[in-house]
Amino acid sequence: MTATATMSPPAIAAYVAETIDPIFATIDAWRDALEAGLSRHPEPTAALLDPIVSALVHPALEGPGLITGAGFVATPGYLADAQWHLAWWLAGDGARGAAGVRRLAAVSDPDSEDFRDYTGLEWWRVPERTGTRHLTGPYVDYVCTDDYTVTITTPVRAAGRMVGIVGADAYAARLELELRQVIRGTGAPCAVVNASGRVVTATESRREPGSILRFDGLSDALAPLREADPGVVAAVLPGGQSVLACGDTSLALVIG
Known part of the structure; x- marks a missing residue:
């Protein structure tokens, strides 16, 4: 592909879709696996869920590709041992002095001055309203990376209700x-x-x-x-x- 190659708008639209679709497919597979697992646990806990999410997202974060962060964010009150919970991991970035995949250190105590209600953010709010996946951004991701980011999220459902979202980040650049x-x-x-x-x-x-x-x-x-x-x-x-x-x-x- 060269910068001077002429393409029709439908061909370019198809190329954009083909670039994003693998991320969608990955997230959809994570959602299906989580919904299948949660269906077997009527009262799930963070202690139960976190290893499952970690195993799902690590392969995407350890290899090459556009995904730079991924995980699951729970509907407040869904998990028996955590009112607010983010199970989110970030890809290592040698330029920032961090090697290997690392977990996001999220603040889950509502009384902390650093706490942020994620249910008001677009990547949560729109999938909750529409019941389907959503691409948010580019925006400055102050929760995870402090960089311009695109976030793709989709609802996770159990017992007929949304129990959280699963998604992935990609650096906008x-x-x-x-x-x-x-x-x-x-x-x-x-x-x-x-x-x-x-x-x-x-x-x-x-x-x-x-x-x-x-x-x-x-x-x-x-x-x-x-x-x-x-x-x-x-x-x-x-x-x-x-x-x-x-x-x-x-x-x-x-x-x-």
Whole structure:
């Protein structure tokens, strides 16, 4: 793939989907394994759950790839021995002086001044509302890495209710490098945005990752991506820009 290669917008949208889909598939497999395990334990505990989550996510964090953090976050009150609980691990980063996979040191005491109610964050709030997976970001992840991050999460259900979310983080810079080369193939200004219109990567430097793309009609065009059953997203905005969904990733191309 070269920067000068010309590709049709549908081909570029398909490439974006193919880049993200392996992460989705990995997370879906984790969800299925957790739901199967939790179905056998009507009163699960953090002590029971944590080794299961650790074994699931470690392979993805130890090898090459886009995933830099992963784990499970419990619905408050679900676990018998932990009112609030994050079972989340981070990939090692030699440049930061940390080698190997390490567990996130999360604050779970609501009385601590460092405690943060994660149920108000987008990566929790949207899957809880829609019942399906969601891509949040890029945003500065003050909980885990203090870096621009993309987080993909999906609900975990047991006994007919959501008992938490399972998900993964990817550094926005890595994802941007992965996608920027191919979107240049449109031969026109182009951006990959999430369902909120937040830029993941773009051909123009003024459209920085994490910024909101503001075009008339864009929010309405992206609205189906914010629902559990998005259907097909393909639109032309009043200003002439075209919008095309990247499969079912909740990302879209905005060209023009």
